[in-house]
Amino acid sequence: MTLTAMIKQLEDIMRADTGIDGTAQRLSQIVWLLFLKAFDYNERLNELQQEDYTPVVPEGYRWCDWADPELKKDQLTDEALVDFVNNKLFPVLRGEPITNALGEREVLFASEEPRAQLIKGFMDRSHNYSANGIQLRKVINVINEVDFEDVEETHEFNDVYETLLKSLQSAGRAGEFYTPRAITSFAVRHVDPHIDDVVADYACGTGGFLVDALKHLEVQLRESDRDPIEQQEIIQRSLVGGEFKPLPYMLCVTNLLLHGIKDPQIRFGDSLTEARLMDIPDAKFADCIVMNPPYGGVATDTDKDYFPSHLRSSETADLFMAMIIARLREDGRAAVVLPDGFLFGTDGPKLEIKRQLLRECNLHTIIRLPESVFAPYTSITTNILFFDKTQSTRETWFYRFDKPEGYKHFSKTKPLLSKHMEVIDEWWENRVAIPDPEVSGAWKAQKYSVEELEANGFNFDLCGYPHEEEEILPxxxxxxxxxxxxxxxxxxxxxxxxxxxxxxxxxxxxx
Known part of the structure; x- marks a missing residue:
């Protein structure tokens, strides 16, 4: 089955189910099913690789028991399937008691292992929207057609999942959780995570930055002489993240499971309150940070209480930036997507954070992005800030990324693609100043010393986009x-x- 055909088939089946309404619910329904299938596949791998391994999910509640049993006659469907899912599967996997054959209330899933806790937390935030057991069985059967043991098929299915994630962009505010792959891959490529680095995204959404970091590390591991088991151990401890909204958290965990991460290290909760800024334990530092923190939101008083008074901004993006500076390990590298407001702003906390950034980090590059990169979710103009903790800033290169020829703006049908950013890759390796072709005396790419940045009042609105001025007539x-x-x-x-x-x-x- 082709990628497009599978997506269409899943969506057509769920449209016939009266319990499922809209894109967000279809995605939520697919994600918990995919999670359980991918988790069970990893369990079966563990059983093959470890003689004494005991699956964490109790018998009768593993995917292979109820969703994909060996004998077709054992398949649940129709009302029996919906009843099992709602009244047995979900309560059991959430660690809740159910009534056993003796009429007694019993907890079947009481394990405190990390993988068990992952399932409990995941299912606690999931919901079965399906009201039609026949349609639910059809969805399950389509998912069962995927063979995770077939490397090529698994790769294709990962592409299917990526395509489903992209549909978030047209699912109302859910689009805020999806960063275009062209940006995540570009950022990861130039941060260049190394083997044994810890790569973090503290507002990971659906996990795009982490998946690209995974792919980047896998290339290096294949070229190394590490054995496969050691490679898995390295990858497992290399990626960490945090997400405080349920749907993107579940999408991210499933995304990583599908990409071979057996125990995704994704924390559900507010990363801004994970540790006080001046009291961060060593285990919470990262060698590489790649992320697109939420912006436009108003920070809560609880969030601000975790920061020193002079850094307590009301803008969430500012607080994340202060946290990133603090949690980046010495010699670490970072790429952070931030709105224009951070670059232009000169209010107290924002100004202090920028001063701290230049003092504690080497802010070596700022890529100015066009306004429609995140369309249709938002038209806010954004930038990618690249910095490291090797020294204080001495000079910063600014580069304005103009839309490709023939593009008035990016859109769902004409999205930003990786090939569009190849022009920045070429410039990156051979940095030169580029005059603005439209505005005399202005620059498309230019280098500024830290003294010039300070003299400009820490306003980083440099190499910006030309603005047409409207002539006011009498x-x-x-x-x-x-x-x-x-x-x-x-x-x-x-x-x-x-x-x-x-x-x-x-x-x-x-x-």
Missing amino acids: PDELIADYRTKRAGLDQRIDEQLDAICKILGIGVDAQ
Whole structure:
């Protein structure tokens, strides 16, 4: 089955289920099913690789027991399937008691192992929206067609999952959790995580940055002489993240499971309150941080209490930036997507954070991004800040990424692609100043010393996009201008109507 056909089939099946309403619910339904299938696949691998391994999920509640049993006659469907899922599967996997055959209340899933806790937390945030057991069985059977043991098929299914994640961009506010892959892969490539680095995304959404970091590390591991088991151990401890909203948290955990991470280290909760900024334990530091923190939101008083008074901004992106600076290990590297507001702002906390950034880190590059990169979710203009903790900032390169030829703006049908950013890759390796072709005396790419940045009041609005200035005419000229434009428009409409009438054989008087 092709990638497109599978997506269409899953969506068509769920549209016929009266319990499932809209894209977000379809995604939520698919994600807990995928999670349980991927988790069970990893359990079976552990059983093969470890003689004394005991699965954490109790018998009868593993995916292979109820969703994909060996014998077709053992498949649950229709009302029996919905009853099992709602009244047995979910309560058991959440660690809740159910009534046994003796009529007694019993907890079947009481394990405190990390993998058991992962399942409990995941299912506690999940919900079965399906009201039609026949349609639910059809969805399960489509998912069962995927063979995770087939490397090529698994890779294709990961692509299916990525395509499903992209549909978040048209699912209302859910789009805030998805960062275009062109940006995540570009950021990871230039941060360049190494084997044994800890790579973190403290607002990981669906896990795009972490998956690209995983792929980046896998290439290095394949070229090394590490044995497969050691490679898995390295990968397992290399990726950490945090997400404080249930749906993207579940999407991210499932995303990592599908990419071979057996025990995703993703914390559910507010990363801003994970540790006080001045009291971060060594285990909470990261060698590489790649992320797109939430912006536009108002920080809570609880969030701000975890920061020193001079850094207590009301903007969540500012607090995340202060946290990133603090949690980046010495010699570490970071790429952070931030809105223009951080670059331009000169209010107290924002100014202090930028001063701290230049003092404690080497802010070596800022890539200015076009306004429609995150369309259709938001038109806020963003930037990628690249910095490391090797020294204080001495100079910063700014590069304005212009939309490719033929693009007035990016959109769902004309998204930003990795190939569009190859022009930045070329410039990155051979940095030169580039004059702005449209504005005399301005720059598309230029280097500024830290002294120049300070002299500019820490306003990083440099190498920006040209703004067209509207000419304000005197009232009489303005009225005449509008009348001229209207007359021209009326003439073009009349000409088009004449052409249409001639084609239809209608006389001009019949218009």
